[in-house]
Amino acid sequence: MKIGVLLKQVPASDSRIKINGDQTGIVTDDIKWEINPYDEFALEAGIQLVEGKIASSLVLISLGGKDAEARIKDGIARGVKAKPEAIRLDDAAFAGSDPLGEARIIAAAIQKAGIDLLLTGKQAIDDDNAQVPAMVAELLDRPQVTFVEQLEVAGDSLTAHRVMGGGQVDVVMSPVQAVVTCDKGLNSPRFASLPGIMKAKRAKIAVWGAADLGLDAGTVGAGAAVVSEGAYRLPADRPSGKIIEGADAAAKVKELVRLLRDEAKVL
Amino acid sequence: MFVDTETQADLREAARQAAESILGPSVKADDESETYRKDLFAALGEAGLCGVSTSEEFGGLGLGYSEYIVVLEEIAKVSSSYAVSVAVSGLPQVILAAYGNQAQKEKWLPGLAAGELLGAFALSEPESGSDAGSLSTTAVRDGDDFVLNGTKFWITHGGYADIYVVMARTGGPGSKGVSAFLVPGDAEGLSFGKKEEKMGMRASPTVELIFEDCRVPASSMLHNEGQGMHVALSALDSGRITIAATANGLSQAALDVAAKYATERRQFRKQIIDFQGVGFMLADMAADLEAARLLVRKAAWLKDEGQSFSTIAAMAKLKATDTAMKVTTDAVQVLGGYGYTREYPVERFMRDAKVMQIVEGTNQIQRLVLARALKRKYEA
Ligand SMILES: Cc1cc2nc3c(=O)[nH]c(=O)nc-3n(C[C@H](O)[C@H](O)[C@H](O)COP(=O)(O)OP(=O)(O)OC[C@H]3O[C@@H](n4cnc5c(N)ncnc54)[C@H](O)[C@@H]3O)c2cc1C
Numbered sequence: 226m227k228i229g230v231l232l233k234q235v236p237a238s239d240s241r242i243k244i245n246g247d248q249t250g251i252v253t254d255d256i257k258w259e260i261n262p263y264d265e266f267a268l269e270a271g272i273q274l275v276e277g278k279i280a281s282s283l284v285l286i287s288l289g290g291k292d293a294e295a296r297i298k299d300g301i302a303r304g305v306k307a308k309p310e311a312i313r314l315d316d317a318a319f320a321g322s323d324p325l326g327e328a329r330i331i332a333a334a335i336q337k338a339g340i341d342l343l344l345t346g347k348q349a350i351d352d353d354n355a356q357v358p359a360m361v362a363e364l365l366d367r368p369q370v371t372f373v374e375q376l377e378v379a380g381d382s383l384t385a386h387r388v389m390g391g392g393q394v395d396v397v398m399s400p401v402q403a404v405v406t407c408d409k410g411l412n413s414p415r416f417a418s419l420p421g422i423m424k425a426k427r428a429k430i431a432v433w434g435a436a437d438l439g440l441d442a443g444t445v446g447a448g449a450a451v452v453s454e455g456a457y458r459l460p461a462d463r464p465s466g467k468i469i470e471g472a473d474a475a476a477k478v479k480e481l482v483r484l485l486r487d488e489a490k491v492l
Numbered sequence: 493m494f495v496d497t498e499t500q501a502d503l504r505e506a507a508r509q510a511a512e513s514i515l516g517p518s519v520k521a522d523d524e525s526e527t528y529r530k531d532l533f534a535a536l537g538e539a540g541l542c543g544v545s546t547s548e549e550f551g552g553l554g555l556g557y558s559e560y561i562v563v564l565e566e567i568a569k570v571s572s573s574y575a576v577s578v579a580v581s582g583l584p585q586v587i588l589a590a591y592g593n594q595a596q597k598e599k600w601l602p603g604l605a606a607g608e609l610l611g612a613f614a615l616s617e618p619e620s621g622s623d624a625g626s627l628s629t630t631a632v633r634d635g636d637d638f639v640l641n642g643t644k645f646w647i648t649h650g651g652y653a654d655i656y657v658v659m660a661r662t663g664g665p666g667s668k669g670v671s672a673f674l675v676p677g678d679a680e681g682l683s684f685g686k687k688e689e690k691m692g693m694r695a696s697p698t699v700e701l702i703f704e705d706c707r708v709p710a711s712s713m714l715h716n717e718g719q720g721m722h723v724a725l726s727a728l729d730s731g732r733i734t735i736a737a738t739a740n741g742l743s744q745a746a747l748d749v750a751a752k753y754a755t756e757r758r759q760f761r762k763q764i765i766d767f768q769g770v771g772f773m774l775a776d777m778a779a780d781l782e783a784a785r786l787l788v789r790k791a792a793w794l795k796d797e798g799q800s801f802s803t804i805a806a807m808a809k810l811k812a813t814d815t816a817m818k819v820t821t822d823a824v825q826v827l828g829g830y831g832y833t834r835e836y837p838v839e840r841f842m843r844d845a846k847v848m849q850i851v852e853g854t855n856q857i858q859r860l861v862l863a864r865a866l867k868r869k870y871e872a
Contacts, residue, residue, distance in 0.1 A: 302506075416509045419540030419563070422502050423553055 226280045226378075226401060229340035230271040230309075231331065231358070232287045233261040234296040235351040248456040260296050263346025265414035266407040268300055270376055271344050273412065275307035279378050283309040284338050288327055290315060294430055302417035302425035312338065316434035321447025328360030329445050333438035335365060342383070347372050347406040355406075362404035370397050374410040493558065493793045494786070500562045503544075503555075507566035510539035515571045522573075522695040523840055529695075530610060530652055533577055537607010541567065542578055546585045550601035556796035557730070561737035561788055568741025569748075572844040573695035575741060576851075577610075579734035580648045584611035584657045587672070587727045591715035596674060600655055612653035613731075614644040614675075614701055615724050621646075622857050624659075625667035625721055629703060631660035636710050638662070638673065640681070640703040650699025651684040653677050657727075658703075659720045670720035674712045681706030692843030730795065731852045732805040736788045736812035739848045743781045743816045746823035746841045750774060753827050753836075770826060777819045784812040803865050810858040813848035820845040 236242065236256045243252040260268070274280040285300045287293050297311050314330050322330065335343055343362075348355035355371075362369035374394075375386035378401060387395040388408055417425070435442045443449060469484070471477035486492040496504060514535045522529065536542055544560040546552025553559070560582075568575035585604050588597050603609035620627045629642025640660050647656070656675045663669030675682060685700030715723050751774050754765035764770045787808040794801035820842040824831035831838045849855045 416513065416539070417506050418510075418538065419503055419506055419544065419553055421540070422506055423499075423555075426499070426502075 226274075226341045227282050227284060227339055228271045228274055228280045229284045229286055229335055229338060229343045230264070230267050230300070231343070231345040232264050232268065232285055232293075232296055232300050233346070233349045233351075234258050234287065234289050234293045235261045235349055238262060238350060242459070244457045244459055248458065249454075250457060258292070258296065260299055261346050261349045261351070263348060263350070263407060263409070265346075266409065266411040267344035267346055267405075268303060269412045269414040270407060272304040272307045272309075272415070274342075274378060275304075280342070283307045284340060285309050285311045286314065286331065286334055286338070287312075288314040288319070288330055297430055298422075298425040298428065299417060301428045302421035303415055305418070305421035305424050310338075311428060311430040313430050313432050314434075314438075315432055316436075316442075318435045318440075318442040318446050321450060322445050323450035323452040324354055324356040325360055325451060326445040326449050328357050328364055330435075330438065330440065331357065332361045332364040333440050334433060335361065337433070337438055342378070342401045343367075343404045345404065345406050347408045358404050358406045365404070367403050368399045369404040369406070370399055371406045372408045373405050374408045376405060376407075376411060493789055496562065497558075499555075500559055503559055504562045504566055506539070507541055507563040508569070510536065510541060511567045511570040511574070514539070515567070515574050519571045519695070520834075520837070520840075522571075524694075524834070526689070526694045528573070528577075528649075528652060528697045532574065533581070533610060534607055536567070536574065536578060542581060542607035543585065543605025545582070546589060546601060546605040550589075550597060550605055552585070552601075552605040557733055557792035558789065558796050561733060561740075561792050564734055564737040565741035565744065568738040569745040571695060572738055572742050572841075572848075573693050575738040576648065576693060576696050576735075579731065579738060580613060581607075581611040581653075582734060583613040583727050583731055584655055584674075586730050587613075587657055587714060587723055590726065591672070591719075591723050595711070596714065600674065604655070609654040610649055610652055612647055612649040612656045613724075613727065614647045614650075614656050614658045616644065616646045618643060618645045622854055624724065625670065626665075627659060627661060627670065629658070629660040631662050631671060631673060633662070633710070634707075637707045638710055638712070640673070640675070640706040640708065642703050643685070644701040644703075646688070646698055647701050648696055648698055650697060650701050651677075651687070652697055656682075656701070657714065657723075658701075659724050660703075662717055662720075667721040668718050670724075671717050672714040672720040672723040673708055674714060675706065675708055679706050679708060691846060692840070693847050694843075728852055729802040729805050732809035732858075733788060733791045733795065733801075735848055735852045736784070736791070736805075736808040739812040739816035739845065740781065740785050740788060742841055742845055742848070743777070743784070743812075743819040746816075746820045746838055747774070747777050747781060749836065749838055749841075750777065750823040750826040753830075757828075764826075773822050773826060777822055780815045781819060784808070784815040787811050803862065806853075806858040806861045809852065810855050810862070813845070814855060816845040816848055817842075 237259045245252050271283050275283045287297050345358040370385045372388045373385040374388050377384045385397050389395050469477045469480050543552035544563050548554035564575050588601050604611050615624050617627050631638040631640045654677045658673045658675045659670050661669050662671040681704050683702045685702050688698040757764045791801050791804040791808040823838040
């Protein structure tokens with residue numbers, strides 16, 4: 226069984242995001258990039274499946290420019306014991322793809338690479354769309370199991386526990402030819418070891434473009450996008466809190482109740 | 493060489509993550525209870541931190557000291573005890589790489605480089621510290637064996653190590669009568685005496701070794717008979733770079749805590765970093781650390797380039813460890829009363845820094861080495 230893992234490069238979760246002048250994106254100058262944190266759970270799951278000899282091989286796939294190579298190498302370094310293959314999907318024709326365009330590119334790559342089980346993060350923390358894995362599954366006509374926090378693979382089938390909120394858990398069975406999106410709690414992702422980093426430096430990353438994937442360039446990229454981005458804006462500043470002054474606790478509570486009733490109008 | 497290469501930056505980040513996740517959780521408790529954990533060392537090995545400069549052929553990373561110092565600095569920022577542990581277990585590795593024969597290398601290097609085996613270096617004795625050439629532990633030839641008798645003092649990893657490089661007297665008095673041996677931790681006739689109760693570096697075990705008719709095969713000898721002090725001193729030349737790097741990590745950790753605190757703590761309605769007395773102290777800490785770091789980088793670079801480096805290594809050890817002592821002491825001062833409590837790590841940093849001025853040649857001995865070099869150069 227061949228496992229595919231999608232890796233997306235995103236700004237580090239503690240980045241200070243600034244919007245660029247013409248509101249078409251964020252300022253990337255001071256951004257530290259990392260693997261999307263949810264993808265790390267997918268990666269760890271993939272590595273474990275190969276280490277546990279449940280899967281035979283691991284393929285890391287990233288749709289992104291040359292600068293995404295560092296993230297792929299990070300993935301190779303962590304998964305060094307599973308000897309992953311790596312593919313970067315890149316072509317001028319891909320620029321400006323919307324989620325559906327991205328899904329078309331990725332789906333074509335999954336087919337070409339002969340991936341059985343595709344593991345992804347449940348969403349990417351940059352735009353939080355959570356659309357691509359679902360669309361990939363649909364395009365490939367495969368089952369999708371989302372928000373998975375526990376995964377067992379045996380033979381041709383998998384059993385996954387899905388987080389439903391409110392403490393409820395959904396247990397789903399599926400053939401392994403599926404798309405599984407991974408959530409926190411699935412595992413604890415490992416760091417790269419020093420030997421892993423050194424081996425990853427020498428690793429080859431294949432680059433596949435539209436022609437390699439047999440894609441009609443008219444179905445991807447900006448021209449084919451059905452969703453477009455308007456403008457980027459930061460959320461409004463939260464109004465600052467109010468410290469209630471008063472002689473003692475009783476006086477403060479009285480003032481609090483007054484404010485809740487008269488100003489906030491919640492009582 | 494002034495800033496990290498891409499590889500060094502990647503290794504730094506990985507070493508930082510490994511040190512924080514492996515050592516961070518128990519560093520305070522282990523200092524207080526004086527506990528060394530071999531499993532933590534093994535975990536550092538698993539992360540690839542224990543054989544940076546050992547060749548790939550023997551399971552190391554095959555990198556230089558320029559990379560090794562980056563890794564040690566990052567470990568030391570979390571725990572100088574474990575930075576010293578990695579550095580000390582590195583000594584048998586440099587010795588084997590330089591002086592071991594093929595069989596000795598094959599037997600010990602892969603395990604040491606992987607951190608599966610723990611190494612130690614046994615030179616000091618109760619009556620011979622700085623004057624190491626006067627050591628009195630003996631190794632007497634008996635058929636195909638050598639039989640060791642005597643006591644070693646202050647041995648880091650004593651009782652924990654799988655393999656000790658032991659300097660013992662096989663000939664007459666003085667340095668020329670000393671040979672180096674590989675002694676396994678479970679060798680018959682080797683036992684362990686007192687574990688020192690120390691001021692700092694308390695997670696690192698410092699233990700007495702007792703040799704009583706300890707028999708090792710003659711094939712355990714490293715290099716040639718009578719070359720033991722040469723083996724030991726050349727290892728210490730490299731070791732000084734590692735202690736200096738450890739000291740820099742400690743200084744950086746202290747500066748990080750102090751500078752952050754000085755921007756957060758307010759007195760007289762000002763951040764205390766805005767008082768010149770505090771701000772200038774932090775400025776000196778940063779400048780001294782940067783200077784020490786450049787010296788250590790130069791020593792490592794010279795070694796990697798195959799040039800003679802022992803004078804610069806002595807300077808690096810001297811400056812980096814004196815700097816660590818000053819920077820950690822000043823860090824306590826910047827934190828005031830809080831700095832003196834065990835709630836903050838700077839008091840531990842200060843206790844840990846002190847021993848760096850003593851081990852691998854006291855700082856007086858470093859000055860002696862430097863003064864002798866000057867004398868040789870300027871004497872008519
Ligand atoms: C925590 C710790 C770990 C250690 N680990 C190891 C280890 O793993 N293996 C090992 O072999 N040893 C180890 N040592 C021993 C260490 O190397 C010695 O303590 C050190 O070499 C100094 O020797 P000494 O303590 O006998 O001091 P001494 O040599 O007695 O020195 C006492 C004082 O006299 C000064 N002095 C001595 N000679 C001169 C001189 N010629 N000129 C000027 N000043 C001089 C010294 O600088 C010092 O200030 C360790 C020590 C400690 C504290």
